[in-house]
Amino acid sequence: MTATRESTQLPSLASVYRSRSSVELKEFFRQRESVVFTLLLPVLLLVVFGAVLDFDLGSGVSFTQYFMAGIIAAGILGASLQNMAINIATERSDGTLKHLAGTPMPRSAFFVGKVVQVLAVTLASIVVLLLIGVVFYRIDLPSGTDWLTFAWVAVLGASACTLLGIAISSIAKNGRSASATVTPFALLLQFISGVFFQFSEIPSWMQTFAALFPLKWMAQGLRSVFLPDVLAADEPAGSWELGRVALVLGIWCVLGLILCVRTFRWQDR
């Protein structure tokens, strides 16, 4: 055994970021419950809804094509907001966070690891959904600049929802109570934000309520990616409103960040 020495140079940020990212990826993909809940649930919904609700929206576009945009938005919500709220609340109540706070790990490394986890899960979710959509439901893939819109809506939406999820984790007592609060709320948002039903079919007061939260805007942004522009006329505003999508998601990012900074705790109260 080697002797005690006073430490010299602390490890670089980059090396701790790598180490934390690898920890977070293993923690997620090795946990069967989180993989099933976060990745497979949207897949299951796509399969069921795709098979049942196979009607024509007009202009030769099937509902499945419409549902693709919504279920990807819901997949992003699950990978970011639901995942972070439950995951961090669990780690706070079981002592993981307190333990980390007592190490020389730079605190930014914890959040970098979480972001890497969310990005990986989001990407996995999108790829699996697209694959099933293309293979089983002959979904038309986006083309040209639509991919760019896809990318920014996904990244901005995931960012806003990650920050919100982290903020919500601080309110919950533990992982189970976070799950009990966040899961029904996410489901409600999915029903009123144009995931399972066409947004234009929803009563206008519900539309107004849904417009307060990010999911409606993520789904709308993704519809601009998956649907032909003629269908923009069916949107409440008569257009895809991409500028407003960016604005609302951006506001939620700022709001989420402020909430995180104000409420984040490394240990139970």
Place this chain on the structure above:
Amino acid sequence: MAPVADRPRPGDPLDPDAAISVRGLVKRYGDFVAVDGLDLDIRRGEIFALLGPNGAGKTTTVEICEGYRSRDAGEVRVLGEDPADGARAWKARLGIVLQSGSGDSQLTVRELVTAQASYFADPRDVDEVLALVGLTEKAGLRGRTLSGGQRRRLDVALGIVGRPTLLFLDEPTTGFDPEARRQFWSLIRSLRDLGTTMLLTTHYLDEAEALADRVGVIARGKLVEVAVPSALGGRETAPATVTWTEDGARRTEATSTPTAFVADLATRFDGEVPDLAVTRPTLEDVYLQMIGDDR
């Protein structure tokens, strides 16, 4: 073994050479005063055991020294720095084994220790640490599948892999079987031989007696005594109790000169004294007496 010295008195200056120096520490939770003017010095290289009943202020004191909790009054220096503004470089010199453990994980024991090592400048070899805590054969098991005792050994592995100068151990052997505790004790002794300073809180008095250079007893938020384990509560000079059987009855005599007393008995019985025993108060006896006002 470190020399015996009195504990600091209220108003003494902080000891710059101590691993931990605490003066007039106060911590309140609402109306409850958890720590009530505590003074303490822990020397570099010693194992210091903090004893006390639940709620006496042990964990609060330790967590203030670790930088987890704020204080309401008093001065604290840990390795020369105030824990309230402990930076990464300061934390890199500490090892912390929390009472609450290190959490559930899907990672294997080896992956967990390797990840922990990645936060430190000059970590110990992971295999060496696993061998030290006796988890070599469990290295491939996931953290969440470990038994209580194995989990605690993992916590200790995470605490020492960063090669700490000062190691905090908050009730480290809870849930250990007797054999695992003996192994843990020998691990602690080998860490001491390497110069690691340790602050240990424990409920087990035999553990404090076996490991600690000095023992501090905390009650109602105050340090009521500091001594080497054999001298705690005036144990080494306390009257001995001599018991024997005479005329079919058990006889007991408290005496400060047990040797002379037994010699007299031997003369009286002209040989073996039936059922003779000479005892001094155990650490547990004096400890229970000290904290007795609490109960």
